[in-house]
Amino acid sequence: MQGNWDFAKFKKEFYSFTGLDLESYKDKQMERRINQLITREGYGDLASFFRALKGSNDVLHKFYNYLTINTSSFYRDAKIYDYIEQKALVNLLRNHERLTIWSVGCSHGEEPYTLALILDKHKALHRVKILASDIDDKALEMAREGRYVKNQLEKVPPEILSTAFTEKNNAYYIDARYKKVIDFNKKNFLDPIYSNMPSLQMALCRNVFIYFKTEVQEWIIDHVSRLIVPGGYFIIGSAEFINKPERFKLERQIPSVYLKQP
Amino acid sequence: MKIIKVLVVDDSALMRRVISDIIAEHDQLELVATARDGLDALKKIESKRPDVVTMDIDMPRLDGLQALAMIMARHPLPVIVLSSHTVSGSESTLKALESGAVDFLPKPSMKSLQESFAELRDVLPGKILAAASAQVGLIAEKKQAVQVVPPARPPSTIIFTDDKAPVIVAVGASTGGPKALETFFSNLPADLPAVLLLSQHMPPGFTYSFSQRLDTMSPLKVKEAVEGDRLFKGHALIAPGNFHMVVEEGIIKLNSGPKVNYVRPSIDVMLHSLRNISQKVVVVIMTGMGRDGADGAQALKKSKNDTIIVAQDPATALISSMPEALIKRVPCDAIVPLEKLAGEVSRLVRLLV
Numbered sequence: 001m002q003g004n005w006d007f008a009k010f011k012k013e014f015y016s017f018t019g020l021d022l023e024s025y026k027d028k029q030m031e032r033r034i035n036q037l038i039t040r041e042g043y044g045d046l047a048s049f050f051r052a053l054k055g056s057n058d059v060l061h062k063f064y065n066y067l068t069i070n071t072s073s074f075y076r077d078a079k080i081y082d083y084i085e086q087k088a089l090v091n092l093l094r095n096h097e098r099l100t101i102w103s104v105g106c107s108h109g110e111e112p113y114t115l116a117l118i119l120d121k122h123k124a125l126h127r128v129k130i131l132a133s134d135i136d137d138k139a140l141e142m143a144r145e146g147r148y149v150k151n152q153l154e155k156v157p158p159e160i161l162s163t164a165f166t167e168k169n170n171a172y173y174i175d176a177r178y179k180k181v182i183d184f185n186k187k188n189f190l191d192p193i194y195s196n197m198p199s200l201q202m203a204l205c206r207n208v209f210i211y212f213k214t215e216v217q218e219w220i221i222d223h224v225s226r227l228i229v230p231g232g233y234f235i236i237g238s239a240e241f242i243n244k245p246e247r248f249k250l251e252r253q254i255p256s257v258y259l260k261q262p
Numbered sequence: 263m264k265i266i267k268v269l270v271v272d273d274s275a276l277m278r279r280v281i282s283d284i285i286a287e288h289d290q291l292e293l294v295a296t297a298r299d300g301l302d303a304l305k306k307i308e309s310k311r312p313d314v315v316t317m318d319i320d321m322p323r324l325d326g327l328q329a330l331a332m333i334m335a336r337h338p339l340p341v342i343v344l345s346s347h348t349v350s351g352s353e354s355t356l357k358a359l360e361s362g363a364v365d366f367l368p369k370p371s372m373k374s375l376q377e378s379f380a381e382l383r384d385v386l387p388g389k390i391l392a393a394a395s396a397q398v399g400l401i402a403e404k405k406q407a408v409q410v411v412p413p414a415r416p417p418s419t420i421i422f423t424d425d426k427a428p429v430i431v432a433v434g435a436s437t438g439g440p441k442a443l444e445t446f447f448s449n450l451p452a453d454l455p456a457v458l459l460l461s462q463h464m465p466p467g468f469t470y471s472f473s474q475r476l477d478t479m480s481p482l483k484v485k486e487a488v489e490g491d492r493l494f495k496g497h498a499l500i501a502p503g504n505f506h507m508v509v510e511e512g513i514i515k516l517n518s519g520p521k522v523n524y525v526r527p528s529i530d531v532m533l534h535s536l537r538n539i540s541q542k543v544v545v546v547i548m549t550g551m552g553r554d555g556a557d558g559a560q561a562l563k564k565s566k567n568d569t570i571i572v573a574q575d576p577a578t579a580l581i582s583s584m585p586e587a588l589i590k591r592v593p594c595d596a597i598v599p600l601e602k603l604a605g606e607v608s609r610l611v612r613l614l615v
Contacts, residue, residue, distance in 0.1 A: 095593035097542075097568040098613045129613060198606055199596030231593045262589060 005046040007031045013050055018060070019190060019216045020067075037066060064135050064188075072110045072207075074117075074148075075155035077238045080256050084202075085118050088233045088257070092201045095231060099128045099201045104189055104224060105208035106132035109143030109182070110152065115204075116178040117160055125181060131197070133187035144184050146174035190216070194223040203228055206237035206256075214243075221248055230262040266394045267294045269312035271303040271329070272344070273321040280370075280379055281316060281386065288387045300324025304332060307339070314393045315341045316386075318369075319354050327358055334362040340393035344369045352471040359440040364393045364580060368465050392437055392551035396580050427457035427495045429611050430509070430543045432536060434529030434558075436463040436550025438580025440472060442600055443548070444479055447498070449604030452481035456544070456611045458498035459487075459507065459514075461527040463550065466503035473500040487514050493541070501527035508535030523554040533558025537565040542614045544570040546607055548600075549579035553587035560592050570610050575599045 005013075007030075011022045022030055034046075043049040052059045075081050092099055099119075103112040112132040119125050134140050153161060153172055165172040187193050189208070203224045212220070225234055225248040236242065236256050245251065250258035268291055270281045278296045285291045294310040297303040299321045307315065315333070319326035326343055333341060343366045345355040355366045367389060370378035431454075435443055439462045450458070464472065470486050477484035480498065487499035487507050491514040501507035505516040506527050522528035529547070533555065536543050543566065547555040563569050571594045576582035578600040589597065598606045 096595050097570055098595065098610065195602075198609060199594075199598060201595075229594050229597055230589065 005050070007034075007046065010034075010046040010050060014053070015213070017050075017054060020212065033066070037063070061135070061188075072107045073152045073155065074110050074114050076110065076114075077256070078155070079254070080235065080238060081114065081118070083254055083257050084115070084233075084235065085122075087253075088202065089118065089122065089124075091231070092233070093122065093124050093127065096201055097127065099124075100198050101128060101130045101202045102197065102200050102204070102224070102227070103130060103132040104203060104205040104220075106134050106139075106143060106184070107136070108139050108148075108152075109146060109184070110148075111204055111206065112143075112182045112184075113146070113174055113178055116181055117156070117164055119181075120164070120178070121160070125177065128181055130182045132182050132184045133189075134184075135186065135188045137186060140184050140186055144179070146179055148172045148174070189220055189224075194227065197227050199229050200227045200232060201229060202233045202235065204235040206235060207240070208237075225250055225258075225260065228260040230260050232260045234258040234260060263290060264394075265292050266290060266314055266390060267292050267310070267312045268390060269295050269297060269303065269306055269310060269315045271297040271300070271315060271317040271321070271326075273298055273318060277318065277344075277369075280382070284383050284386050285390070287383075291387060291390060300326065300329030300332075303329050304336075307333065307337060313339070314390050315339065316367075316390070317341055317343050317363075319343055319345045319351070319358060327354060327361065330358055330361050330363055338362065338398045340364040340396045340398055342367060342389055342393055346371075352468045355468060356440060356471060356475055360444070364396045364398070365389050365437045368468075388551075389437075392581055395551075395583075396438070397577075397582065400578065400580055425495045427455065427493045427497075428541060428615050429456035430493065430536065430539070430541050431456045431458045431546060431607060431611065432529075432533055432543055433458060433460045433546045433548065434462075434532070434550070434555040434584070435460070435548040436525070436552065436554065436581070436584060438549035439463070442574070442580065443476065445600055446548070446603050447476045447480035447482065447484065449601075450480060450482055451604075451608055452496060454482065454608055454611060455495055455615050457493040457495060458482060459501075459509070459532060460498060461501045461507055461529045461532045463525045463527070463554070464503050469500055469503045476500070487516065489514065489516050501532065503527070506531040508532060509539055510535065512539070523552055525554060529555035530558035533562045537562055542566075542568055542570075544572060544607060544610055544614070546572045546574070546603070547585050547588045548574040548603075549581050550584035551581045552583060555584060556587040556591040559588055563592055568614075570595045570614065572596045572598060572603070572607060572610065574603055 014022060038049050043052055053063060101115060106112050112130045115130060119128050164175050205224055221242060228234055234250055238256050245258055249261045251261055253259050268285050270278055272278045282293050282296060285293045294312050295306045297306045301324045317326050330341055341363045343355060343358040343363045345351045345366060346369050370382055473484050473486040482496055482498045484498040486502050491499055499514060504526055505518055508515050508531060522531050545559045559571055571592050573585040573588045573594050575597050576585045579585055596606050
């Protein structure tokens with residue numbers, strides 16, 4: 001009945017259904033990727049693909065996975081990790097015997113493992129529980145396996161690389177003691193997951209906003225920041241920005257790092 | 263300054279007179295009416311719109327418990343119940359708190375009228391002002407929400423192992439506590455690797471009935487503490503009214519030292535006594551007026567840096583000032599809504615062991 005949707009129409013319908021804003025992608029590239037998927041999976045055209053998305057959570061989640069291009073590396077954004085190591089974690093370890101940290105959108109595990117490496121350096125690995133979640137099954141599987149290639153580890157300090165990883169056939173495997181402090185779990189942060197989360201000393205929500213329009217971003221910020229105790233930290237991606245953070249009782253410390261206020 | 267309008271409900275003319283006089287003397291309180299039974303009270307609530315009601319439980323025609331249920335259903339507002347010191351009196355008081363009363367006061371006993379009137383004069387105005395600040399909406403919401411309280415079981419028949427507890431969970435609560443603690447205690451797991459110590463501001467006599475009631479609701483073995491009790495896993499000990507409960511050399515001691523923060527048992531006194539023990543401590547401060555617990559938690563954190571501090575989310579507390587005072591004073595490890603409190607405390611205890 002609506003056989004000839006153009007891409008603009010698809011974007012509009014998809015947005016009103018999911019809140020996911022495909023506008024943030026370059027149109028041509030996105031259109032090509034979606035058309036490839038439609039052809040490969042035999043959906044026919046944009047309208048029938050949309051009906052399939054609407055009709056099945058499974059198809060929708062597969063599509064999310066397809067959209068999410070997971071490229072990340074250890075110690076990504078030196079300035080932010082310097083601040084986390086030298087200021088945030090020092091403060092938190094002084095005030096709290098146990099830390100609970102949530103890595104929201106943890107991709108292949110680079111972020112939670114980097115935190116674990118830093119905490120280990122400060123002899124505090126046994127004092128932390130890191131919750132790591134992502135919507136992408138494959139990424140989570142890789143995160144649990146903890147297997148990385150050299151170029152993802154470029155920024156890992158050499159003394160840590162040699163003690164925390166085992167090299168085998170050009171692959172680097174992270175040591176089991178880091179895996180022990182991390183719980184990897186599949187979560188979609190648009191689902192009502194927040195009431196089941198514990199109080200947090202730190203939440204990292206980096207580069208997960210790029211797909212969402214402002215209202216959805218702020219909905220996520222609002223829900224995640226409520227979980228953080230006063231004196232705890234909220235970390236976002238280096239290209240991201242929270243408008244009027246005081247609405248969420250957050251105070252900017254350096255770009256991308258916010259401190260929760262009482 | 264907001265003037266608080268009060269309705270006094272009692273079948274005894276003497277008590278109506280005594281309470282009315284106390285209210286009349288206080289410049290922030292205004293007596294809007296008196297009522298002689300529950301039916302009369304319901305009418306006067308409609309016509310006089312009081313901010314706070316004080317109500318006797320034993321009354322003709324419509325008694326306090328029935329009236330309370332109707333008030334909470336129709337027109338929720340803060341009610342303070344007055345009840346006798348007897349065992350049956352304390353049981354109906356606990357029922358009243360369950361049905362939505364904000365707070366309660368023991369009735370002056372006929373044995374020593376003079377003395378108990380003086381005591382009533384000391385505490386009643388404060389209780390009324392505190393009640394006026396109660397988030398009564400929480401009670402009304404609560405009534406509609408699905409209760410997660412598991413079915414009551416007979417008093418402890420489970421055999422508890424006498425294992426020394428590696429962690430102490432020290433809980434403090436005041437106004438609004440009895441009802442909130444029922445939710446908290448019923449959701450704790452039986453295998454919690456900790457002993458729970460509770461100081462709830464409550465007069466003597468009431469703490470005994472209250473501990474029995476909690477015991478039937480909670481997977482833990484709950485009892486009123488006695489001198490010499492030891493700290494075993496899965497047990498919960500409640501400070502008896504009129505005594506401070508402390509830990510000395512690994513065992514429970516009770517003392518009737520001076521009141522602290524105008525109360526005995528005091529949460530601060532309990533927490534101060536934990537500064538030199540070997541076990542790790544999780545402090546939980548729940549609903550209540552004032553700031554008992556904040557000083558003690560700060561001092562404890564200072565001498566035992568591995569202490570974990572938990573506040574009930576003030577937005578879910580009938581009276582929010584105690585958890586608020588704690589949050590201002592100490593870096594909290596968790597600030598948790600009442601429904602999640604048991605789960606979060608048990609998670610933190612397990613992280614420690």
